[in-house]
Amino acid sequence: MKKIYIVGMGPGKYDQMTIEAVKKIEESDVVIGYTVYTDLIKEIWPDKNCLSTPMTKEYDRCVLAFEEANKGKTVALVCSGDAGVYGLSGLMLGIAPQYKEVEVKTVAGVTAALSGAALIGAPLIHDFAVISLSDLLTPWEKIEKRLECAAIGDFCICLYNPGSKKRADYLEKACEILLKHKDASTPCAIAKNIGRDGEDYTVYTLEELKDIKAGMFETVFIGNSMTKVIDNKLVTPRGYTNE
Amino acid sequence: MKKIYIVGMGPGKYDQMTIEAVKKIEESDVVIGYTVYTDLIKEIWPDKNCLSTPMTKEYDRCVLAFEEANKGKTVALVCSGDAGVYGLSGLMLGIAPQYKEVEVKTVAGVTAALSGAALIGAPLIHDFAVISLSDLLTPWEKIEKRLECAAIGDFCICLYNPGSKKRADYLEKACEILLKHKDASTPCAIAKNIGRDGEDYTVYTLEELKDIKAGMFETVFIGNSMTKVIDNKLVTPRGYTNE
Structure with missing residues (x-):
């Protein structure tokens, strides 16, 4: 065969x-x-x-x-x-x-949502949505609709392809949609160069994230309404009594 | 250290x-x-x-x-x-x-959404939502809200913990919510015993899925409005011209 x-x-x-x-x-x-x-x-x-x-x-x-x-x-x-x-x-x-x-x-392999999450804490440990901001193959209106639905559903969100030279303002546009339904203080993070030289991450609030220019080698994480920052890591509770 | x-x-x-x-x-x-x-x-x-x-x-x-x-x-x-x-x-x-x-x-490791998807085709190759149907730590109303938002957003959906003896009708309840916004013919699949003895999967329509009793070792996949069944595999298009 x-x-x-x-x-x-x-x-x-x-x-x-x-x-x-x-x-x-x-x-x-x-x-x-x-x-x-x-x-x-x-x-x-x-x-x-x-x-x-x-x-x-x-x-x-x-x-x-x-x-x-x-x-x-x-x-x-x-x-x-x-x-x-x-x-x-x-x-x-x-x-x-x-x-x-x-x-x-x-x-199957470890996608950036998982490898990035392991780096920045435990942001996707509860229900989550993965959305690509690239409109190369997907109409932007569909991406906007999904961002809105993910925000209304209070999902943890992971954004792939958050920006490029041609799409420099896409993360800003995405954050503006999310901010209609999510608190401005929602913990967020950008993981960059995951599993490569220069691997690193930075924690932001959703309000701060809006003004960040993200690139090709970056993956963005946005918490749900319960997500906390513990020792500079994003941690979403699962609902355990002691959490 | x-x-x-x-x-x-x-x-x-x-x-x-x-x-x-x-x-x-x-x-x-x-x-x-x-x-x-x-x-x-x-x-x-x-x-x-x-x-x-x-x-x-x-x-x-x-x-x-x-x-x-x-x-x-x-x-x-x-x-x-x-x-x-x-x-x-x-x-x-x-x-x-x-x-x-x-x-x-x-x-990081390969979660069931990825290992199950590799088994049943390519259901999660576009924007997707992962939702657990277990209400042990999460109020059921929140789960319902997320199902509804994922359906309205036309996400591919992966359901963890789709049922147990105590929660025998949860998948049915979930499908009823999804059916309000998704076509009854939407391709779905259940992967069972992923990576273990008895690994297998079955393809259903969303209408058929409603009547299936799923258990602890099963993961459920629900396509978006573009998902097709090709050679008994669930395939979600990314939007390529030739797809």
């Missing part, structure tokens, strides 16, 4: 991959991914045969994976974090029916 | 732990956790010194971790999935200020 593993690499460090992810990459004849991630693969496995397509060529990258598998090669398609959270596993499963002889298996 | 690692073990199998989780457990003098998880530890590391407290004694379990660390032992407190998603990292960080000399570090 021809095989493709869709592998979530976690935040970036070797140690943060699952053992299964490492095994599947080692087992693969070829690793396909965006260059930032195949560069990481090359650091760990210098002799691994890696292939890439540019940033916006995700569909081509997926087809490349199936074409390589069709040649009889075992393929690992790698994504950062988890391939099932703003990753390529959906696109892959959509193409799969055209390649009936190729078996596709997804290997 | 006295050390506690709060370690997310992932869904259950050794291979689904991160390398860091394995290293921290191996480095620890004592592993503390609910018996189901320390039993798993004993299967992998038969000689490991393990301590437990019963199911509802989470606070005592956390204090036990700090007391053991205070004796100079390196401690791993283990949780299933990720310790920061309905786990014990929040309770731990709340107790930590009483033990200034103990350093606490959280090691």
Whole structure:
């Protein structure tokens, strides 16, 4: 059987991959991914045969994976974090029916919501919503609606893709929506370079967060109405008596 | 420095732990956790010194971790999935200020939303909400409100703790709320025994899901308005042209 593993690499460090992810990459004849991630693969496995397509060529990258598998090669398609959270596993499963002889298996990884939360405390320990602020593939009105619903539902919120050069004011726009339903003093944090050099985080109030410019390598966390700051960490209670 | 690692073990199998989780457990003098998880530890590391407290004694379990660390032992407190998603990292960080000399570090793991999603397809690849149906620590009205907001926001939804003997009709009640705002044909799935013997999943419509009795070892996935079933897998599009 021809095989493709869709592998979530976690935040970036070797140690943060699952053992299964490492095994599947080692087992693969070829690793396909965006260059930032195949560069990481090359650091760990210098002799691994890696292939890439540019940033916006995700569909081509997926087809490349199936074409390589069709040649009889075992393929690992790698994504950062988890391939099932703003990753390529959906696109892959959509193409799969055209390649009936190729078996596709997804290997889950630690997405930035989890690795970032572990760094900044325990912000997502109760019901939470994950929202991407990128409107490249999603209409902004839909993102606004989700921000509003997450705020009204008093979810803990994790924001992916909070900003870029082109989208410099998106975090500000998001905070303005959240501030209609959430307290200005709601604890928030930005985690940056999770699992990479320069890993760090900063705690803000929601009011302060509004004026921060966040970038590509940052993940934003916004507490619910119960979230506290304890020793500079964001902690959301679960409701235990002693909490 | 006295050390506690709060370690997310992932869904259950050794291979689904991160390398860091394995290293921290191996480095620890004592592993503390609910018996189901320390039993798993004993299967992998038969000689490991393990301590437990019963199911509802989470606070005592956390204090036990700090007391053991205070004796100079390196401690791993283990949780299933990720310790920061309905786990014990929040309770731990709340107790930590009483033990200034103990350093606490959280090691992220693969939570059931991610491992279950990898099994059933790519349901959470776009904005999603995670909601627990357990009202043990959360008022049911708050859960209802979050279900309603997640449905109105057209989030993909992952439900933890969808039912138990005492809460046999909670999934039905949840589906009734979701059905007010979501199409009855919305693709859904239940993943069971993720990463354990008997791992499996079943695809339903939201209308069908309403009549299913789900249990403790099951995780429920509900698509957004775009989610499709492809080859018996739930696939949520991200919005790519070719998708």
